[in-house]
Amino acid sequence: MRDPITSALSSKYGIIVLLGMTVLFAFIFVPEFGTVNNLTNIAIQSAPLAILAIGQTVVIIAGLIDLSVGMLLGLIVVIIADLMQGQSSMTAFAILVALGLGGGVGMINGLLNNLLRIHPLILTFGMLSILQGLIFVYTDRSVGQVSPEFSWMANGTIFGVPFSIILLIFVATFVSFLLYRTRLGAHIFAVGGGEEQARRAGILTGRVKVWAFIFSGLSAGVAGMLVAGRLGTGYPNAGVGYELDAIVAVVLGGTSLAGGRGSILGTIAAVFVLGVASNILNLMEISSFVQILVKGLIVVIAILLNQPKRIVAS
């Protein structure tokens, strides 16, 4: 028989248990961890990835994958920073552009996915390259400056609660509502669970997939706004690597790459596990090379503990 900790970790909410244990560990062994300041930092640091990963959760539930979000985020950061040039008057417009660009590119991914019928991994890998090219067409260096409002969105707090966390909660609630309380959400699960079956049930699977990509793109838009606010400027490589971090978080959070099942809460918990781990490794003064190793081990061990149960198919 397995000990209770192992079995708690390998339960459906394993990643949340893991998060709890990590935080507990940090409180006990890392004195600087529990300060309000540090906790706020972790929250602010993790919010963009968490939002991006929520969008990725949706596409993965739909049985797809989106590698283009990192570069899309980068493109959005560059364009909105350049648009704003530090002026508050441009804030609203920049928000519109971020969402429009995110949703638009997501939609293009979705439409191409339906039209070309190539594996979404390949499609979005190609898209990644195209978007990166577009970034460098736009600029080869940091451009622009975000407005103070953007800065505040990414770094500010309301009654001590970081605004980015409020935004994250809003996005998470919105997407959860969408996934669990709307037809579209039900169809996203259905298409991921079995596309042909969903089609036979009369679901317009193509449309559902386009929506999934749109959500992913939109999440890149929102996350891009936060990253822009964090950086203050439009750095062309701002989005490099985000797509993989997002996918890792999604899978660690218990969403199956095969599609059809997944959890927003799990994804967010996974992002915070990685964020807290990174924070405490920094605080514990672990050499940066060892940090890489430890982070890899966290992923490997978490995935081993949190693996799906054997399903009885008789």
Added chain:
Amino acid sequence: ADEARVMQEKQAAEIVDTSAYKKEGPYKIGVAAGYMGNSWVVFTLQHIKYEASLHDDITEVLVTDAAFNPTKQVADIEDLISKGVDLILYWPVDDKAIEGALKKATDKGIPTINTGGGFVNSPSVTASVFIDQWNLGEMVARRLFQDMGGKGKIFAMLPIAGTTAAVDQLAALKAVMEEYPDIELLSAEYGDWNRAKAKQITENLLQKYPEIDGVFSPAGQMSIGVAEAFDEAGRLSEVIMSPGDEYNGWLKWVRTNNQGGAVTFPTRVGQEALRLGMRILRGENVRRGQKVPSEYISPGAAGVYAETDRPDDWWASELPEAWKPQ
């Protein structure tokens, strides 16, 4: 561009008011590395650690690695502040992108020192100990054009697109080219500091351009990839390589081929930066910018610096043996 450079000289010469940062020891030093996957940085860091070992009042040196991700670097700087460091040395992934985080540090009375990047004039950066990428690019370009006799076709091999280094080097190259109307830039390529990639790109360019007279490549570790491609194509004799930095592999190449030379990109900026930081902590007045100058070393002299029994991925330095990486 020239005005900007004059302006920069002036700003660098300003005296920083360090009274706000004055503090009693012992000190904790934070190093927020924009990236560590690069031997130059490893040497620079060793210089920092070496210098720290010389100060009894430095209790520890904390290093974080952002792996080229500016948002991670922002987070790292915040973590260092949480940890209560007294001084932050950093090299940026991107200068502007981490300004906000640095400002948090200076607001808390933690001086920030730009280590090895270009000069930064910003209230959030207390001081810069810098190697002027522009300046270096300019020296490399001038030397190359002189070696080429002021005319011919060249291409540029630059590091990762979008990084400060790539941007400044290209800007410097173009500025110098204005003085040399007979130099034609065929193409600017990004080899990502990757020797294999630089080689592959060069192999393609060799097919496209029947005539290439010179290569602008300030990063020695890419220069060897470039030179190798020319060599294999049997066209090495046609081309003039620009000076590279004092990357050991490149110095070895210079020694063997007796051309190119080097423009130093001294890893001792790390040491200088910490020294400067200590002065700030003691409340001494310092200049906003302290340049660690790049020097041109002729091919003949460069060979002397080459350490043949050392790996390619190594930098000439004056570190005591015990402090050299492993």
Added chain:
Amino acid sequence: MSDRTGTVADNLQTRIWRWASSNAIWIVLALLFSVAALLSDAFLRPVYIFNIVRQAAPVGVAAIGVTLVMILGGVDLSVGAIISLTAVLTAVLMDGQVANIPLAVTFALAVGAFIGGINGVLIAYNRISPFILTLGMAVVITGITQIYSGGTARGIVSPGFREFFNFRIGGVVPVLALFFLGLALVGVRLQQTTKFCRNLYLIGSNPQAAELSGLHVKRITIIAYALSGLMGAMAGIALLARSGVSSTFAGRGLEFDVLAAVILGGTTFQGGRGGIGGTIAAVFVLLIAFNLVNIVGLDYNAQLIVKGAIIIIASSAYIYFKKVR
């Protein structure tokens, strides 16, 4: 109706179509190559063509291994990190001495196979996503590489090692290119003729059925991943041979080039399909795409855009050819 004609062998036409649809990527390669040759006569020069073959060696060799695990229904994203590790490791072990070469190469290959074997064991005995496990392993291996090397690629390549692999036989064919082509041919041949490779297809096609049919699913899974690690190590050595290694991240990101090639070549995530031949063709498609935009002289940003477009168009064309039967 053809369903009623009994168990005779295929007729010629069916066979041709079957070949065309399962080798559509070769058609794409031929088309792309023709375009390339039209745009630049470099693609008609033997020396350059073999240069391309040599350039393809690191990614191509690694892709052969990854093809095997993907036929099995897995995936291996740790190859990029294995390439970095083994390239550095080989150089360090050589330490500039010719006498050390055999030991260095053998040891690096063993390390690659060992890491692959660990991947295999973890995947065979657990129900985890190989995608994410190997992604995590990649980070672990990167950490090990950094700790081991202290952040600099501190090895010294023995004299003669790179010269040997880059020597052009008859002034045209580099040894490394020959080595890669040989490996690819052997791979294609073994894939058709060995029991092991047949088992890979069976398991990839339906692991439950494979288990019921008495196949040693776990053992085969472990061997396949070990092979992938081994090929990763070979790729690391090939990279060292081709261009020397000047950092501890030499293989960073290559896993995605590898993955793109394998999928483009017709091997799917679901397993049971595809093969080494298609992968090799796809490696060349991607490489020629990159070289073409480079050689035609597009700007860096245009290169990225065109490369992305070619990836998308080539795989669409591939799907198209697959459908036309």
Added chain:
Amino acid sequence: MLLEIKGLTKRFPGVLALEGVDFTAEAGEVHALVGANGAGKSTLMNLLSGVFRPTEGEILIDNRPVQLSSPGVAVSCGVSTVYQEFSSIPQLTVAQNIFLGREPCGKSGILSHKKMRSDARAILDKYNLDLDETSLVETLSVANLQLVEIARALSVDSRILILDEPTAVLSLPEQENLFRIIESLKQQGMLILYVSHRMEEIFSISDRVTVLRDGRKIDTVQTADISPQDIIRMMIGHDIDQSKGLKANSAGDTILEVSFKDRRRGFKVLEGEILGVAGLVGAGRTRLARKLIGLEADEDMDVILHGDKIDPKSPGHAIQHGIVYLTENRKYDGLFANLSVLKNTTASALERFSSYGFLQQKNERQAGTEILDRLHLVASSVDAPISDLSGGNQQKAIFGRALLCNPRVLICDEPTRGVDVGAKEEIYQLLLGLAEQGVAIIFISSEMKELFAAAHRLLVLHEGEIVEDLPTDQLTEEKVLQAATGTAA
């Protein structure tokens, strides 16, 4: 005329599945569709439910031509379908599957899970389907899966109900329940198109029968006017020789003996014996088989083969001992769907065809072809993907796989499921032939008739335990049913 089909043709790459089929059906009738495996029944049904689009021809509903361009359109035209292949989504619950694509929403457009559950419950109750609406479909047995499919089709407000082999995996009481449902729907004026290979069913419920052969329609007749033999002749073009006795003559020594350390009853099989295993769905027949081949552990079980105690740890291990299992769920753990017929056939016996790890493909091809010919497998080529074959032929290929292992004990789990009458007969003959060669056969089936016809002895399972073990001639169907339901005295 509710439904009329004119000149319908469907061509797949390389296969002409339907050729100029004309067909009419009225409201209020049960119209059976019969034909050998691969005759085109499912294709015709799939055209009606919008899964495929016809190559030529037209479909009229209420005398109006309709374009059934997608399943959604078909549903809105009043056609609902129980597909031959399962089309539920494993990760979803029963209720979610029933309302897939038609999820009930409240006034605000918000999905109401509660309403979905209660509506699902209502449907399950209305039709007497014994299912928990909240359970995940992936945890269901195949029989329950089928019930989900039926519930979904019934939940749609439709006028034409297509049932493609709905009873293949159902147990007797469930089948009878389904027939009652069909009867009442018919009374309400619905058209039921019913595909089945079971003659008794067709004769007990259908009004008319349409026979397909090789993609062409042979005829439509009143069921009352015709005999099963006539239909079979129309289906396969000749008579089946059912005169051969089914049972092998004598049985030899005990080959396999299973006993339990706890109080459970064990059993024996003799060489050359066909041991039938009966039980309701979920009685644990498949489980018993899985334990025998080491797929599931039972610490209290002892397996004695030829007097030696063995402990099979995996199917591979069991195969080495000569114990071979033929799965009941072809699609899930039987077929290598995208591989060729030949590769499917030789999968278990590759060791025999290889030396030093290399396959001797000539030998492999020869042995594979030989065994498939012996089984009268019909395919365009042994190199065609097995997924192109009809169900019966797929079953034969898997049979071939087992035979190539030279089994001493062959466990066949529902081997005739979804197989046409002709092929069924061939499978019986095959089992018989094997038994005559001394192979012990454990024959798991839900069709009482075939168990009585083929088996020497019957085990009856109830809730995982053997409750009856008697020669068939000492049993009656009634007795078996009582034992299986636990109502025996």
